[in-house]
Amino acid sequence: MSILDRVSGPEVLKGLSREELRQLAEDLRAEIIATVSRTGGHLASSLGVIELTIALHRVLNSPTDKIVWDVGHQAYAHKLLTGRRDRFPTLRQLDGLSGFPKRAESPHDCFDVGHSSTSISAALGMAAARDRRGGDEKIVAVIGDGSMTAGLAYEGLNQAGHLKKNLVVILNDNEMSISPNVGALSSFLSRKMTSDFFVRLKKEGKQLLGAMPGIGKDLLQLASRAEHSLKGFFTPGMLFEAFGFDYFGPIDGHDLDKLLETLNNVVRLEGPVLVHVVTRKGQGYAPAEQKPSTYHGVGPFDPETGEVIAGKGGAASYTGVFGRTLCEMAEQDERLVAITAAMAEGTGLRAFAERYPDRFFDVGIAEQHAVTFAGGLAAFGLKPVVAIYSTFLQRAYD
Incomplete structure (x- = not known):
């Protein structure tokens, strides 16, 4: 029996060991490749977020906590982990599973998507509604770097920074188009800066400096500039911090240990947080890694060779x-x-x-x-x- 055979819902992930979670990632890849090779679908994007999807469902309590997938074509692993494996062979077929999150399909799909760049605004609306009715659900938006080319994403960031709601935005950077990963030190700093100790130290340190008579204000400004200079030198997150977000990253999006450590920390933080995760489209399947655009939305293909099965000849498109x-x-x-x-x-x-x-x-x-x-x-x-x-x-x- 595979690890995936044991997963009837996301709550099962909380009882799995780290090694079992890593094996689950391989099971998910095999299942997605086998199914999409028959039905066609969005393969490269889905393979790129498998570890991230596992980490999210390990840390969160879906469907109470909400995950808003931008566009939604990367949510195949999410569907498999949320009780829909038996219907997965019907993906994108008549009366089968939708290729995108769909509220009518599962309580784990909290928002109907398909258009790009809507996730931050939708998640912020949920966070505002949660606070108005006194809820405590954790809300996470997952958005790709491609979707960050649309103005709507920045409109959502701008309002989120203003409202200061508890909200986590995960930037899935699978093209390295926003910034390169600037090394192991950046990853180390980002994970440690999300820890309870660091957050408490920063808060209490600012209170202590600000309380010093006469020079407190100047010392506080100096410390703030030093913090921003350090983070700005090693991390590319100053843009998001200008919007009022706490930025953490880049994080290796295929390293489960780093993902779990970071997500466990950031979901407890106050205010809007952005986690920059670097992934690779098609991860774990060589043809999709080499030609991610070909396997972004692909028809049936031979899973052994990756060769796309040609359709019947006919009139020009x-x-x-x-x-x-x-x-x-x-x-x-x-x-x-x-x-x-x-x-x-x-x-x-x-x-x-x-x-x-x-x-x-x-x-x-x-x-x-x-x-x-x-x-x-x-x-x-x-x-x-x-x-x-x-x-x-x-x-x-x-």
């Missing part, structure tokens, strides 16, 4: 025709430029980007900016073509 036609038009008109919101592959613009890199703009997950940016380009005589999925264009109507 709409996106393929669109991409080729746009390249032909661009050859005739040098004023034509193309814009995408982090979806070059899905919108058929990859060939255009490779052929005309100086006329192609990927603005990240920022549909409102994409459309308004195009307006500015058009106002100065260019011919912008904005390619956005219809469901994501809802954000840009105004």
Whole structure:
């Protein structure tokens, strides 16, 4: 019997040893790869957060405590750990499990998701409602670095820093696009700075310095600058601290011991906290590690070789025709430029980007900016073509 066979719900994780938790991670990877190879789905992202998912469910008490997954395509391990393993073979099938968290599917799914960058705002709303009714639930938002390219994420950070609610935001940095891991000392400092001793020492030290007659205020300012200088030198979190968050990281997102130590500490802290976790898309499955974009959203594939199973031949796809036609038009008109919101592959613009890199703009997950940016380009005589999925264009109507 595998460790996963014993997991009927997340409460079981609290009785497992560290070695059993590590074996559970391997069981989850095998189960996800086997299933997605048949059904298709979001593989690379799900494989990258397995240790993080285990650590969250070990530390928290779901469904009382809440985990808000941004976008939600990385929540396959979450589904397997929350009593849905028997239905997992029906993933993304008619009348089967949804590919995303869904409130109607499980009490462990606290918020319906699918769009990017909504998790911080949703989690903050839950925290505000919790405090209004006198609850004590722990609330955690898990957001990827890609989702941090959208303005909505920063609107949520800004309000969270202002309201000072007890809230944990986990930044899942799987592209190293925000900052590099600056070494073992940074990881050590981040884990130790979350400990009860350090937090109490910092609080009582500030009280002591502030109480010194005459020079207390100056000493307090000096100590604060020293703390920020030390953390700023070793960690990339000054942006988040400017929003009013306590920042801890970067933490190796595949090291269960470090994750458990850090999460056990931060869930007890007062106010908004951001934990920066560095992961690797496709972790544990070589084809997905080597080509994470191919296995971001993938159809059926051979799990042994990783080779995607080709569909039956047929008419050319709409996106393929669109991409080729746009390249032909661009050859005739040098004023034509193309814009995408982090979806070059899905919108058929990859060939255009490779052929005309100086006329192609990927603005990240920022549909409102994409459309308004195009307006500015058009106002100065260019011919912008904005390619956005219809469901994501809802954000840009105004």
